[in-house]
Amino acid sequence: MAIADPVTRGTVTPGTVTPGTVFPDTVFPDTVTPRSGAILDWYAAHQRDLPWRRPDATPWAVLVSEIMLQQTPVARVLPVYAAWLARWPSPASLAASPAGDAVRAWGRLGYPRRALRLHATAQALVERHGGQVPASADALRALPGIGSYTAAAVASFAFGQRHAVLDTNVRRVLARLVSGRELPSASPSAAERRLAESLLPEPPAVAARWSVAVMELGALVCTAARPRCASCPVAASCAWRRAGHPADGGPRRTQKYAGTDRQCRGRLLAVLRDCAGPVPGSQLEAAWADQLQRSRALDGLVADGLVDPLPDGRFALPGTHPVPGTH
DNA sequence: GAGACGTGGAC
DNA sequence: TGTCCAAGTCT
Numbered sequence: 315m316a317i318a319d320p321v322t323r324g325t326v327t328p329g330t331v332t333p334g335t336v337f338p339d340t341v342f343p344d345t346v347t348p349r350s351g352a353i354l355d356w357y358a359a360h361q362r363d364l365p366w367r368r369p370d371a372t373p374w375a376v377l378v379s380e381i382m383l384q385q386t387p388v389a390r391v392l393p394v395y396a397a398w399l400a401r402w403p404s405p406a407s408l409a410a411s412p413a414g415d416a417v418r419a420w421g422r423l424g425y426p427r428r429a430l431r432l433h434a435t436a437q438a439l440v441e442r443h444g445g446q447v448p449a450s451a452d453a454l455r456a457l458p459g460i461g462s463y464t465a466a467a468v469a470s471f472a473f474g475q476r477h478a479v480l481d482t483n484v485r486r487v488l489a490r491l492v493s494g495r496e497l498p499s500a501s502p503s504a505a506e507r508r509l510a511e512s513l514l515p516e517p518p519a520v521a522a523r524w525s526v527a528v529m530e531l532g533a534l535v536c537t538a539a540r541p542r543c544a545s546c547p548v549a550a551s552c553a554w555r556r557a558g559h560p561a562d563g564g565p566r567r568t569q570k571y572a573g574t575d576r577q578c579r580g581r582l583l584a585v586l587r588d589c590a591g592p593v594p595g596s597q598l599e600a601a602w603a604d605q606l607q608r609s610r611a612l613d614g615l616v617a618d619g620l621v622d623p624l625p626d627g628r629f630a631l632p633g634t635h636p637v638p639g640t641h
Numbered sequence: 642g643a644g645a646c647g648t649g650g651a652c
Numbered sequence: 653t654g655t656c657c658a659a660g661t662c663t
Binding site: 385386387389390422423424425426427500501539540569571574575576577579580583614618 | 651
């Protein structure tokens with residue numbers, strides 16, 4: 315008789331299978347293969363205890379974590395995440411606050427437009443989804459700041475659905491393990507998406523767990539630099555390792571930061587964030603010497619909705635100060 | 642599809 | 653010290 319253990323072994327028949335036996339991944343189509351089983355086992359033993367992975371994490375909490383984690387290290391997210399959910403435990407609570415409060419609470423996480431979009435998403439959830447986070451990946455994808463990765467991640471991790479979750483970690487693991495390349499391409503291809511879907515275990519709950527397991531493997535073991543192959547549960551079947559760890563193509567374009575508009579925007583917004591109320595233009599002038607660049611950056615911040623220009627010439631975080639004639 | 646968009650820790 | 657890098661999205 316067959317025994318179904320969806321989390322670790324798939325469907326096996328006692329007497330015909332011994333633990334640790336190596337099969338090609340085609341032996342158990344539509345179930346959990348030995349390779350994915352090895353990753354699931356590794357995850358069970360080595361996963362980090364992160365607040366958004368705990369059973370009491372709400373879909374809203376998972377959504378908040380996914381937005382904060384975009385391009386941002388876990389260690390820097392943790393304290394902001396905790397403070398954010400303590401203050402805004404539901405979409406409705408965030409929607410009821412001014413957007414500028416969200417930008418201020420975002421602190422120095424970076425890419426503050428994420429705070430603005432998360433606030434807009436909270437409002438959309440109240441207006442169109444009864445204040446709830448939708449379980450549908452398509453509905454999630456339609457929300458501001460939520461792209462294909464985040465939609466799949468929330469549908470998987472908050473609702474236990476079966477979606478290919480293609481973040482940079484998963485893409486790097488698959489590039490090495492299956493394609494024998496050191497690094498993934500600049501953006502996910504259709505072939506990559508098909509590959510990720512083909513590797514997904516069939517039961518939705520197992521697929522969701524597998525996705526987070528591969529992400530964790532990429533974050534802790536199969537890292538971009540100095541991968542810890544000696545600690546990897548699937549090193550034996552890794553195409554990149556078997557090929558001798560060939561280095562990927564040419565020079566990666568390194569993005570400058572010092573002296574850019576980006577840095578200037580960051581400085582200006584930091585002044586607004588660290589002041590309780592509106593600030594005069596003179597205070598912003600002190601934050602950046604180059605007048606032309608400062609003016610351009612400030613215009614950009616206003617255009618993005620991150621800064622409100624007040625009639626008296628001062629500047630404020632959005633929605634934190636009444637602007638006459640806007641309603 | 643290339644470029645814009647923050648920030649700070651690690652090596 | 654400078655470069656690389658971290659659970660992407662939008663235009």
